[in-house]
Amino acid sequence: MTKIRIAVQKSGRLNQESLSLLKNAGVSIENGKDQLKASARNFPLEVFYLRNGDIPQYLRDGVVDIAILGENTLIEKGQELKIVERLGFSKCKVSLAIPKRIKYKGIQDFQGKKIATSYPNTVKNYLAEKGIEADLHIINGSVEIAPNIGLADAICDIVSSGSTLFKNNLKEVEVMLSSEAVMTVSPKITEEAQQILDKLQFRIQSVLKGQRSKYVLLNAPNEKLDQIISLLPGMKSPTVLPLAEEGWSSVHSVMDKNTFWDVIDELKLAGAEGILVCPIEKMVL
Numbered sequence: 001m002t003k004i005r006i007a008v009q010k011s012g013r014l015n016q017e018s019l020s021l022l023k024n025a026g027v028s029i030e031n032g033k034d035q036l037k038a039s040a041r042n043f044p045l046e047v048f049y050l051r052n053g054d055i056p057q058y059l060r061d062g063v064v065d066i067a068i069l070g071e072n073t074l075i076e077k078g079q080e081l082k083i084v085e086r087l088g089f090s091k092c093k094v095s096l097a098i099p100k101r102i103k104y105k106g107i108q109d110f111q112g113k114k115i116a117t118s119y120p121n122t123v124k125n126y127l128a129e130k131g132i133e134a135d136l137h138i139i140n141g142s143v144e145i146a147p148n149i150g151l152a153d154a155i156c157d158i159v160s161s162g163s164t165l166f167k168n169n170l171k172e173v174e175v176m177l178s179s180e181a182v183m184t185v186s187p188k189i190t191e192e193a194q195q196i197l198d199k200l201q202f203r204i205q206s207v208l209k210g211q212r213s214k215y216v217l218l219n220a221p222n223e224k225l226d227q228i229i230s231l232l233p234g235m236k237s238p239t240v241l242p243l244a245e246e247g248w249s250s251v252h253s254v255m256d257k258n259t260f261w262d263v264i265d266e267l268k269l270a271g272a273e274g275i276l277v278c279p280i281e282k283m284v285l
């Protein structure tokens with residue numbers, strides 16, 4: 001029987017969330033410690049635990065069918081690989097940074113400068129588009145230390161909270177790209193594996209939609225129902241059920257988890273009471 005082969009980062013920032021996404025999609029993986037390959041118990045899928053930077057090549061060669069990767073790695077090493085799903089975790093930027101004490105006037109400041117980075121292609125393309133030529137010094141980790149030890153004038157690396165830059169007396173001056181974890185596919189995927197991918201993607205989409213939404217229940221006086229319902233988006237239209245108490249109804253609706261905070265005050269003003277907000281595990285539209 002055909003199995004879809006998925007590459008997941010062996011260890012590091014993407015590992016846990018990638019595996020928990022598969023788990024939430026109902027795929028349970030038999031994980032032996034230090035195993036580099038594992039099978040799912042209840043879905044035709046095999047996981048290959050690999051180093052991030054190696055995954056684009058495995059996809060190109062068709063050694064794996066799909067992968068969960070940072071978009072930044074794809075832009076650096078696998079521009080031609082297709083993204084099939086944006087997964088919403090491991091959000092970060094890839095930025096240029098310089099020592100705090102130096103005044104930044106603009107991108108021309110990088111002309112002829114030495115930049116330490118693990119993202120040479122990304123920097124080269126970004127600067128080339130702006131007509132700037134710099135000298136790239138490629139290192140694999142602890143990039144932010146380079147200016148302090150005289151190895152480079154500037155750096156290009158991942159920025160999330162900015163605390164690594166701060167601790168190293170650097171400031172972000174150019175954001176080259178924003179990234180999140182994505183699911184990407186091999187150009188050599190077979191028809192059979194593609195059918196399994198369609199099933200997996202459907203499950204993942206249900207999980208992601210559930211994570212982005214909340215189930216909201218509230219009580220409303222009947223004369224305010226129209227106004228309250230107009231504030232609730234809902235999947236189709238909200239469910240309205242009579243309460244035991246005469247003149248009151250219970251209103252149930254699904255809404256984007258961020259939208260909730262935007263409408264809560266208006267709901268209260270309109271007369272809503274006893275508002276409950278509950279998580280949604282899966283959502284199929």
Ligand SMILES: Nc1ncnc2c1ncn2[C@@H]1O[C@H](COP(=O)(O)OP(=O)(O)OP(=O)(O)O)[C@@H](O)[C@H]1O
Binds near residue numbers: 052053054069091
């Ligand atoms: N500070 C961060 N905040 C959010 N996401 C991040 C952060 N650092 C890295 N990432 C994202 O997680 C991915 C994996 O980062 P991580 O540092 O674990 O691996 P790596 O060192 O690039 O790769 P390897 O698997 O080769 O060790 C990055 O490509 C990026 O998309």
Ligand SMILES: O=P(O)(O)OC[C@H]1O[C@H](OP(=O)(O)OP(=O)(O)O)[C@H](O)[C@@H]1O
Binds near residue numbers: 013157159161162163
């Ligand atoms: O803006 P911040 O929140 O400080 O995050 C940015 C840092 O996070 C990553 O390093 P990581 O911790 O993954 O260590 P690594 O260099 O070993 O990959 C990245 O390479 C930056 O150094």
Ligand SMILES: [Mg+2]
């Ligand atoms: Mg890292």
